[in-house]
Amino acid sequence: MTVGHGSVAVLRGFDLALRQGQVLALLGPNGAGKSTLLATMAGLLPRLGGSVSVAGRPLPNGRPAPANKSGLVLVPDDRALFTTLTVGENLTIANKSGGLDLDGAMELFPSLTKRINVAAGSLSGGEQQMLAVARALVQNPKVLLIDEMSMGLAPVIVEALLPLVRRIADETNAVVVVVEQHVSLALSVADEAIVVVHGDVHLRGPASELAADPSRLEAAYLGETTSA
Known part of the structure; x- marks a missing residue:
């Protein structure tokens, strides 16, 4: 999938498949396209390419109501x-x-x-x-998208809230995709993680493996080539 604003792509060739009860931490520096990706998946922005499906059913492009009806729910960074x-x-x-x-x-x-x-x-x-x-x-929700759960919150509050992401996935069996700047906390509750930088995926893999190798994360955030 390719996402962006107008005709300008900000994240290219993004491919993702998640199973029920799985948590994905979507990481990367500001401006990498993470929030744009979530808004596009939720139908708030039109896709520039590719498709989005929930439970095998493709969603119409740029239409939030059908996306929500299918079970795809977004928690935006402004909470709305x-x-x-x-x-x-x-x-x-x-x-x-x-x-x-x-x-x-x-x-x-x-x-x-x-x-x-x-x-x-x-x-x-x-x-x-x-x-x-x-x-x-x-x-x-069948798919819960949470954009910057920690936005504007004190670290002690973030430490209490982020573990609930894991509990939500375990108890509701929903897929949860969380965009988060608190990298270590996000990795501690996630099954998988993806780091996007400058519109491209620079690193992806099991969250526990990425958490155990901070040098790979640092290289990915800096936009250096890493082996996925």
């Missing part, structure tokens, strides 16, 4: 919450496809329980990120 609505209202609006119920969401994110009647705009950054992920889960 209804800030004037309460936590409960945000979840209720999203829960139209028989996915995780509100009690299930609260079990994963118990700190939201006491905030159920609080407007989303009044939550802390960490609470807003929890709500954004919970809102995605009540949509019953």
Whole structure:
């Protein structure tokens, strides 16, 4: 698949196949095309080439509604919450496809329980990120795309949130693709990892192997040739 803005490609020849319950860490420096890739997979941007399929069914190009209906759900880096609505209202609006119920969401994110009647705009950054992920889960995703889960959050909050990615995949059997700048934490919860730099895949492989070889990661981030 080739993705970009207008006719300008920012990520070329990207090939990916993931199985249920698998977590992929999509890594790389800013501007590498990671967020553009997720937005394109979700139908928010038209593909410049290639195809996207969920459970073997191809998705129409550049159409977010069919992508969402197929079970592909994006948590964007800006979280896109209804800030004037309460936590409960945000979840209720999203829960139209028989996915995780509100009690299930609260079990994963118990700190939201006491905030159920609080407007989303009044939550802390960490609470807003929890709500954004919970809102995605009540949509019953087959593929969950999480863009920069740690954006604007303190490291201690990130350390608490990222392990939930692993739990989500294990308990819901969804594919989870997470774009993340906290490399070591992302690798600790992922099965596979891909590093993209300057529009190309520079490194891919089992997350545990990449975590054990920091020199390969460093070389990939610098855009140096590595053996996949």
